[in-house]
Amino acid sequence: MxxxxxxxxxxxxxxxxxxxxxxxxxxxxxxxxxxxxxxxxxxxxxxxxxxxxxxxxxxxxxxxxxxxxxxxxxxxxxxxxxxxxxxxxxxxxxxxxxxxxxxxxxxxxxxxxxxxxxxxxxxxxxxxxxxxxxxxxxxxxxxxxxxxxxxxxxxxxxxxxxxxxxxxxxxxxxxxxxxxxxxxxxxxxxxxxxxGFYIQKEQLKAFDNHVFYIPKKYDWLLDPHDNVKWLTLTDFQNAVDIYLSEQQSPLFWVKSPEDKFQKGFLVWW
Structure with missing residues (x-):
């Protein structure tokens, strides 16, 4: 709990x-x-x-x-x-x-x-x-x-x-x-x-050198913060495949090299 x-x-x-x-x-x-x-x-x-x-x-x-x-x-x-x-x-x-x-x-x-x-x-x-x-x-x-x-x-x-x-x-x-x-x-x-924004998987190349996090559903309420285990772009792309294959659009946080946080959906459609 x-x-x-x-x-x-x-x-x-x-x-x-x-x-x-x-x-x-x-x-x-x-x-x-x-x-x-x-x-x-x-x-x-x-x-x-x-x-x-x-x-x-x-x-x-x-x-x-x-x-x-x-x-x-x-x-x-x-x-x-x-x-x-x-x-x-x-x-x-x-x-x-x-x-x-x-x-x-x-x-x-x-x-x-x-x-x-x-x-x-x-x-x-x-x-x-x-x-x-x-x-x-x-x-x-x-x-x-x-x-x-x-x-x-x-x-x-x-x-x-x-x-x-x-x-x-x-x-x-x-x-x-x-x-x-x-x-x-x-x-x-x-x-x-x-x-925030929404994006399709092929657009993720614009986020090279960024890191990502997929929050649990309850944490969709929150603004992004740094106290999480971030994923590289490659690891994030691998992690979202299961969502996209099931026609689910995961919410994600993304952090730039300058420590700027953003929030978005990666849509399956």
Whole structure:
């Protein structure tokens, strides 16, 4: 399991990750207003291996609990009808005396200019298995409407809350990666989410004399640092072959001879 310092570093990185948009609503979704700086240690017990998205949820739950004037009323509310699971509400939060149904998202997206005609449509998962458009559609058509199902309303009333008093908001955090050596413009999304680039294997020759590291999935949250075992370009190329053969795009850190760190995805496509 993760040691205490490692867990806190991940917690801090998650909370500091910027929201994907901030100054106006996207597709009708309003971002939840929460500070990015953290105070105190993360002290929730993580007793088993969970997915990165679930870990990010735990970090955000704890972060909400640590802020004055914010109260986490309920989390991971399972909605069932006749023994059939309909879905789950991420959280009900009292934020400065405003009741919020909150859905949380933490994503890694790469920019593919061939995907559609809009800024939103061009952000996809590094393995080409998901996209920002698909996630927004799921929120709009499934996750937000679940609040108004009769089975959900019974659960909310049991908390002493009138569903009509709830605002629906998202906390949508993301790290974005652009094509290598290409500039892109941001009109709707937050440029502060840009964390690196993506590249194909044949482009790696531009990184001669650099060293590389392939972080574990949890450490995708982190900025690159020097306290790792670096690989030469040749060793890195050999190490990534298994990922690429399985149509997986590994995230990597790279360090230049001048000790400049960068972060990127090596895409299989």
């Amino acid at each position: 993760l040691n205490e310092q490692h867990l806190h570093d991940l917690y801090d990185a998650c909370c500091r990750t910027n929201t994907l948009w901030k100054n106006f609503d996207i597709e009708g979704f309003k971002q939840f207003d929460i500070q990015t700086n953290v105070t105190g240690q993360f002290n929730r017990a993580i007793t088993k291996h969970i997915r990165l998205g679930q870990l990010a949820e735990q970090f955000i739950f704890h972060h909400i609990e640590s802020i004055d004037d914010y109260h986490l009323i309920a989390e991971n509310i399972q909605v069932k009808e006749n023994q059939r699971t309909l879905g789950e509400l991420d959280a009900i939060v009292n934020a400065k005396n405003r009741l919020v149904h909150l859905e949380m998202v933490y994503k890694f997206y790469v920019y593919d200019p061939s995907q559609g005609a809009t800024e939103i449509s061009r952000w996809i998962g590094p393995n080409r298995k998901d996209s920002l458009t698909e996630k927004l559609t799921k929120l709009k058509n499934k996750q937000f409407p679940l609040l108004y199902h009769e089975a959900t309303q019974k659960l909310i009333r049991a908390l002493g809350i009138d569903v009509s008093a709830l605002e629906q908001q998202v906390l949508f955090k993301a790290q974005l990666f652009k094509p290598y050596r290409q500039n892109i413009s941001f009109e709707q999304l937050n440029p502060e989410c840009l964390k």
